[in-house]
Amino acid sequence: xxxxxxxxxxxxxxxxxxxxxxxxxxxxxxxxxxxxxxxxxxxxxxxxxxxxxxxxxxxxxxxxxxxxxxxxxxxxxxxxxxxxxxxxxxxxxxxxxxxxxxxxxxxxxxxxxxxxxxxxxxxxxxxxxxxxxxxxxxxxxxxxxxxxxxxxxxxxxxxxxxxxxxxxxxxxxxxxxxxxxxxxxxxxxxxxxxxxxxxxxxxxxxxxxxxxxxxxxxxxxxxxxxxxxxxxxxxxxxxxxxxxxxxxxxxxxxxxxxxxxxxxxxxxxxxxxxxxxxxxxxxxxxxxxxxxxxxxxxxxxxxxxxxxxxxxxxxxxxxxxxxxxxxxxxxxxxxxxxxxxxxxxxxxxxxxxxxxxxxxxxxxxxxxxxxxxxxxxxxxxxxxxxxxx
Numbered sequence: 001x002x003x004x005x006x007x008x009x010x011x012x013x014x015x016x017x018x019x020x021x022x023x024x025x026x027x028x029x030x031x032x033x034x035x036x037x038x039x040x041x042x043x044x045x046x047x048x049x050x051x052x053x054x055x056x057x058x059x060x061x062x063x064x065x066x067x068x069x070x071x072x073x074x075x076x077x078x079x080x081x082x083x084x085x086x087x088x089x090x091x092x093x094x095x096x097x098x099x100x101x102x103x104x105x106x107x108x109x110x111x112x113x114x115x116x117x118x119x120x121x122x123x124x125x126x127x128x129x130x131x132x133x134x135x136x137x138x139x140x141x142x143x144x145x146x147x148x149x150x151x152x153x154x155x156x157x158x159x160x161x162x163x164x165x166x167x168x169x170x171x172x173x174x175x176x177x178x179x180x181x182x183x184x185x186x187x188x189x190x191x192x193x194x195x196x197x198x199x200x201x202x203x204x205x206x207x208x209x210x211x212x213x214x215x216x217x218x219x220x221x222x223x224x225x226x227x228x229x230x231x232x233x234x235x236x237x238x239x240x241x242x243x244x245x246x247x248x249x250x251x252x253x254x255x256x257x258x259x260x261x262x263x264x265x266x267x268x269x270x271x272x273x274x275x276x277x278x279x280x281x282x283x284x285x286x287x288x289x290x291x292x293x294x295x296x297x298x299x300x301x302x303x304x305x306x307x308x309x310x311x312x313x314x315x316x317x318x319x320x321x322x323x324x325x326x327x328x329x330x331x332x333x334x335x336x337x338x339x340x341x342x343x344x345x346x347x348x349x350x351x352x353x354x355x356x357x358x359x360x361x362x363x364x365x366x367x368x369x370x371x372x373x374x375x376x377x378x379x380x381x382x383x384x385x386x387x388x389x
Contacts, residue, residue: 014357055277068095121359177320207238
């Protein structure tokens with residue numbers, strides 16, 4: 001069978017490919033430590049699992065509204081109000097099969113041939129792929145260590161053209177862990193003020209911020225940003241629910257919401273009814289103590305990993321303010337991040353993701369969502385690989 005031409009626009013996810021390869025090598029008997037997956041190593045909090053069991057016992061196992069049950073969408077609205085001071089009506093919410101599904105719906109419903117989507121690099125691997133699949137053109141803004149991988153107002157202004165339709169912001173960032181301050185977001189908002197650009201704000205790692213860092217929701221900056229921003233979020237990272245596949249979006253654009261509901265009605269329809277019931281518990285704050293204990297543990301691991309990594313000659317990394325990744329600069333040792341990652345896996349059995357997967361070569365991403373002993377051993381192997389002793 002001849003495959004549709006549109007599939008040529010897509011590339012395989014390098015992060016998934018490396019995670020799969022490391023698992024296969026491990027299964028074959030090779031001693032492999034994997035730092036490639038973007039997944040908490042904690043279990044889903046018991047209060048959430050109990051809610052899922054109760055939903056099954058109550059036979060809450062039927063089809064729901066395409067966009068999610070009223071109680072689920074009401075819980076999302078309550079969360080956005082309590083955590084971010086944002087007012088939404090349940091009709092402005094869609095629950096989807098993870099944030100990736102939300103993003104797919106957005107780009108498919110809104111992007112046409114010739115539309116430009118501005119994406120700061122490094123970026124999560126899926127953003128440009130979905131834009132290209134939808135027929136759009138990716139306009140990258142390259143960042144680096146000096147700006148803590150955050151775009152400046154000047155860069156944003158220079159990237160805008162008459163074809164610009166969307167800007168993707170991720171705070172906290174995957175892969176860098178950088179978090180935009182309120183002041184930095186206000187400066188970007190000033191640039192957007194007189195444009196028709198829609199902002200997609202991916203806030204999946206919102207609960208995982210460290211030290212004195214405060215999270216600011218993009219839509220909360222001012223009324224103009226509130227009207228132009230589509231907030232994308234979920235429970236995969238903060239509440240260790242990756243396999244439950246719960247994501248959601250909130251938007252004041254009623255026409256876009258209508259279009260995305262229509263698209264979802266002909267693809268997945270509603271998401272898992274049991275997941276929705278369990279998500280309500282998390283959204284209402286019943287797992288907040290579990291979230292905080294995970295956050296505290298991630299912060300300890302971050303500090304350990306940064307200290308050990310910066311002790312390696314030729315490598316350097318800034319301490320991330322959020323998420324659970326290090327984005328390590330390897331330029332003094334090797335410019336080709338794919339070669340570095342491949343050799344690292346083959347020679348010392350450590351799996352990381354090359355920076356080129358995120359649009360920025362000369363770096364690699366390491367997830368510290370694993371125990372301290374594994375972090376110590378893994379970075380010790382990296383040190384041996386780089387320093388040759």
